[in-house]
Amino acid sequence: MRTSRTPFPAIGRDSLLTYLTEGLALLGMVLAFRLAAATGKHDLDLYVIARRTVAFLFPVVLMGAMVGLTRYVAMSPSPTVARRYLLGALSWVLPLGALLCLLGVFFARPLAWSLFDDPRSEVLVPPIGVMTVGIALHGVAYGYLRGRGSIVLANLLQLVVLAIGPCLAFLLFDDMVAALWFTAVSWTLAPLLCVLPDLLAGSAGPIGRERGELLRYGLPRVPGDVALGALLTIPGYVALRTHGLGLSGEVGFGATLLNIAAAVFSPVALLLLPSAATQLVRGDHLRLAQRVSRMSGIILAASVALTLGFELLAAPVLRMYLGEAGDSYVAMARIVFIGALPFAYFSGMRSLLDAYFRTPRNGINLSKSFLLLLVGSVFHLIVPTPWYTMGVVLVVALTYLGLVTWRDVRFVQSELHRLHEQDRDALRVVVVIPEPEDGAVYAEARTEAEMLRRKGARITFFHLGSRSSVWRLWRDRGRLKRMILRERPDVVHVHYGSVAGLFTVLASALPVVVTFVGDDLDRRGVPGVARPWLGKFFSQLAAFFAAGIICRNEPVREQLWWRASEALVLNGDAGTESAASDTLAHLRVVAMHKPVEA
Numbered sequence: 001m002r003t004s005r006t007p008f009p010a011i012g013r014d015s016l017l018t019y020l021t022e023g024l025a026l027l028g029m030v031l032a033f034r035l036a037a038a039t040g041k042h043d044l045d046l047y048v049i050a051r052r053t054v055a056f057l058f059p060v061v062l063m064g065a066m067v068g069l070t071r072y073v074a075m076s077p078s079p080t081v082a083r084r085y086l087l088g089a090l091s092w093v094l095p096l097g098a099l100l101c102l103l104g105v106f107f108a109r110p111l112a113w114s115l116f117d118d119p120r121s122e123v124l125v126p127p128i129g130v131m132t133v134g135i136a137l138h139g140v141a142y143g144y145l146r147g148r149g150s151i152v153l154a155n156l157l158q159l160v161v162l163a164i165g166p167c168l169a170f171l172l173f174d175d176m177v178a179a180l181w182f183t184a185v186s187w188t189l190a191p192l193l194c195v196l197p198d199l200l201a202g203s204a205g206p207i208g209r210e211r212g213e214l215l216r217y218g219l220p221r222v223p224g225d226v227a228l229g230a231l232l233t234i235p236g237y238v239a240l241r242t243h244g245l246g247l248s249g250e251v252g253f254g255a256t257l258l259n260i261a262a263a264v265f266s267p268v269a270l271l272l273l274p275s276a277a278t279q280l281v282r283g284d285h286l287r288l289a290q291r292v293s294r295m296s297g298i299i300l301a302a303s304v305a306l307t308l309g310f311e312l313l314a315a316p317v318l319r320m321y322l323g324e325a326g327d328s329y330v331a332m333a334r335i336v337f338i339g340a341l342p343f344a345y346f347s348g349m350r351s352l353l354d355a356y357f358r359t360p361r362n363g364i365n366l367s368k369s370f371l372l373l374l375v376g377s378v379f380h381l382i383v384p385t386p387w388y389t390m391g392v393v394l395v396v397a398l399t400y401l402g403l404v405t406w407r408d409v410r411f412v413q414s415e416l417h418r419l420h421e422q423d424r425d426a427l428r429v430v431v432v433i434p435e436p437e438d439g440a441v442y443a444e445a446r447t448e449a450e451m452l453r454r455k456g457a458r459i460t461f462f463h464l465g466s467r468s469s470v471w472r473l474w475r476d477r478g479r480l481k482r483m484i485l486r487e488r489p490d491v492v493h494v495h496y497g498s499v500a501g502l503f504t505v506l507a508s509a510l511p512v513v514v515t516f517v518g519d520d521l522d523r524r525g526v527p528g529v530a531r532p533w534l535g536k537f538f539s540q541l542a543a544f545f546a547a548g549i550i551c552r553n554e555p556v557r558e559q560l561w562w563r564a565s566e567a568l569v570l571n572g573d574a575g576t577e578s579a580a581s582d583t584l585a586h587l588r589v590v591a592m593h594k595p596v597e598a
Contacts, residue, residue, distance in 0.1 A: 021155035026263045028163020033256065034321055035170035036179075041325040043176055045249025049115055049236060050124060050180060052252045054131045055259075056233040059225030061096045061136040064218020065089040066143035067354050072213060073147025083204040086144045086195060088211030093140055097133030104129030117240055117248075127180035134187025135161070141191035144198075153194055160190045212562055216544055221354075224363020227370035231397060232258060234370075235390040238377045243387055250329050251390055254336030258398075261306055261340040265299055265348035283592065289416035292352055296345075296409055303344035310337050335391035342402020349409050356412045357509055365404045373397040418488060427457045427588055428489040432480070434464045434500035445495035445515075451580035457587075460487045467499040477507045484510060490591035491547075493583075496520050498535040501542030511547035511590045515583075516567075518552060521559035543567075548590040550583060 036047040069085055076082040104111065108122035116124070138161045145154035165186030169179040192199075232255035240248035310317070314334050318326035346365075353361040376393030379385070431449045433442050446461075453459045462480055466472040484492070492512045494504040497520035505512050519525060520539045523532035540561045543549055549567040551557040557567045568586045570579040 017151060017155055021158055022263060025159055025162040026260060028159070028167055029260060029263065030321070032163070032166035032170065033253075035167060036176075037322045037325050038170070039174065041246070041249070041328060044253070044322070044325060045245055046116065046121070046124065046176055047179075048249050048252040048256060049240075050128050050131070052233040052236055052255060053115055053128055054135055056226070056229035057100065057132045058136045058139070059222060059229055061093055061100060061132060062139045062218075062225070063092060063096075063215070064221040064225060065093060065136075065214055066139035067221065067351075068214045068217040069140065069143035070147040071217065071355065072210070073144055074149075076147075079148075080204050081210070082144070082148055083198050083201065084207045084210040085147075085214060086140070086198060087204060088207040088214050089140045089144075091207065091211055092215075093133075093136050097136060100132055101126070101129040115237075117245055123177050124180060127177065127184045130184035131180065131187055134184055134191070137188060137191040141195045144195060157190055157194050161187055165190065209563075209565060212544075220545065221363045224366040227363070227366040230370050231366070231373055231394070231401075232256075234373060234377060235394045238380055239387075239390050242380060246328070247332070247387055250332040251336070251394075253329050254333045254391060255394070257310075257333055257337055258340055258343050261303070261310075261337070262344050262347035264302070264306065265344050283419075285416040285420040289413050289420070292349075292409065292413055292416070296349060296406075299345055299348040303341045303348075306344065307337060307340045310334075310340070332388065332391050335388055336394055339395040339398035342400075342405075343398045345402045346398075346405045349405055352412060353405070353408055356415075361408055361509060362405075365401055365408070368404070369397045369401040372400055415488070419490075427491070427584070427591060428460075428487065429457050429587060430460050430462055430480075430483060430487060430489045430492045432462045432464065432492060432494035432500065432504050434467055434494075434496050436465055437461075437463045439463075442495055448495075448580055448583065449493075451577070452584050452587075455580060455584055457584060458489075460489065464500060464503070467503075473499075473503055477503070480504070480507050481509075484508060491587050493587060497539030497542050499538055501546070502538040505542050505545045513548035513550060513587055513590055514542050514546045515550040516543070516552065516556050516559075518556050521556060548586055550586060 033044065033047070037044040069089055072085050073082045076085065104126045108125040109119045111125045112122040113119045115121070115128075138157065142154055142157055145151075145157065166183050168186070169182040173179045173182060233252070236248045236252035236255065239251045311334055314337070315327070315330050318330050318333060320326070322329065346362075350362045373393055373396075376396065377390070380389045380393065429449075429452065431445070433439075433445055435441055449459050449461065460483065462483055464473075464476055466476075489510060492504060492508045492510050493515065494501055494512060495515050495517070497514055497516050501514040501516075501520070505514070516539065521536060523536045526532040526535060543560055543563055549560070549563060551560075551567050551569050554569055557564050557569050560567060568582060570582050
């Protein structure tokens with residue numbers, strides 16, 4: 001009797017192919033920097049700064065599209081919907097990329113002074129702009145192909161962009177400007193060719209909803225992505241102002257070594273995001289928790305070995321790698337590479353946090369790490385400090401990043417075990433009421449929550465003390481976070497938009513569902529000039545970033561600027577059985593990481 005094949009052989013094959021590709025890409029990246037060093041330290045310093053600048057800028061153009069595409073395309077019910085996500089991402093990447101290129105052309109001279117401390121290097125700026133657009137297009141195409149399951153093509157694209165293109169540039173051209181232009185063109189054409197059949201496949205229909213989902217997922221992550229680029233780029237810029245181009249290149253090369261070390265673990269992140277998202281949707285919490293535990297241990301052990309190995313062999317390795325120029329990079333490289341352990345752990349496990357949290361958990365951690373780096377950078381600029389200061393500052397920032405990532409991974413593991421063990425019908429909900437406990441304005445919200453409790457949900461109330469005092473809102477933010485940690489809810493449900501809705505969306509790391517009642521969106525009856533407009537704007541922002549939207553009736557839904565098709569309109573009035581049943585079903589869909597049906 002012939003048995004059906006399981007997906008596991010294919011998954012194993014894809015994993016093996018991805019690891020092989022990432023290994024070859026890593027070798028190609030290493031070779032590209034070696035070829036850049038062939039003409040001397042000065043050219044290598046220029047190339048390092050150019051690559052670090054691209055890494056700093058491209059997240060602004062990409063706006064989180066790569067991770068978002070992988071996640072949503074993997075969850076798409078059909079190829080047509082998947083194509084709409086691709087077109088949605090390109091609808092902002094291409095215009096922003098064109099704008100960046102124009103800025104590089106018109107402001108080449110001042111930008112050259114900022115990047116290289118030499119206005120005469122202005123010819124390097126335009127190709128850097130096109131390289132930035134190309135690597136952003138690579139992110140779009142790569143994320144789309146991986147989400148769609150086209151692993152072979154995705155890996156081929158990765159190899160062309162990260163290895164073959166840069167290496168060919170230096171094999172074909174001795175001039176740095178020509179090499180950068182060749183790299184820029186290869187980075188732009190390769191991803192477009194890979195998705196060309198999908199772009200030419202005919203109309204995919206309106207892309208507004210898919211573009212909105214990608215933006216809602218990606219926009220909050222842009223500060224974190226920019227912070228990641230800044231973590232590895234700003235130290236070089238600061239060193240440029242304090243000690244010149246030579247030290248700037250050495251700091252930048254140390255950051256590049258960190259990227260190379262992190263690339264060793266990038267297959268883990270690439271494979272973990274789509275599979276983790278799928279397992280969350282299916283409710284396969286225990287297997288995901290076990291997988292995360294294994295991967296976390298492997299990454300920690302491997303990164304410790306990698307760090308110790310480099311610290312012991314840095315001098316001969318860099319001398320063999322870069323030739324005579326290698327000796328001048330050893331001291332700074334040893335300092336910076338201490339940060340390889342925490343940075344590698346972050347790079348390997350960040351996809352788990354992207355898959356689990358709807359809020360930009362990695363972005364929050366990266367932003368805090370960047371603030372640490374910024375404080376150290378300002379101190380170094382103001383107070384005369386030794387040449388190695390920026391290396392130490394970078395290591396401190398990366399150590400913090402690794403520690404908070406480890407903390408969040410531990411939290412996700414505990415949540416996955418809890419979700420596996422708990423009764424799936426016993427949904428845990430924190431209900432946010434925008435008034436003190438003794439208030440009477442939102443009695444209907446309390447009635448609805450009590451009905452949810454009678455239907456089996458575990459309800460915990462959170463009352464906002466004030467919606468107008470910034471200080472009290474800040475204290476309530478801490479109080480809500482502590483309640484979430486203590487109660488471990490599956491979802492947070494806030495009644496009313498405006499300040500209450502926006503406050504909850506920004507404060508909660510868990511999915512938030514906002515119920516709009518009427519005058520939080522239609523503010524014509526609210527007195528004042530600024531207050532009505534601000535309240536409506538806050539409501540629309542809350543709707544944009546919320547995981548789910550509930551409207552009391554159809555006229556309320558018509559007031560939404562966006563996502564109206566996703567909003568649930570209750571069948572009955574507030575406090576009725578039908579309204580409570582609809583609300584509970586919607587909360588359950590959002591809490592279990594399932595896509596909300598239009």
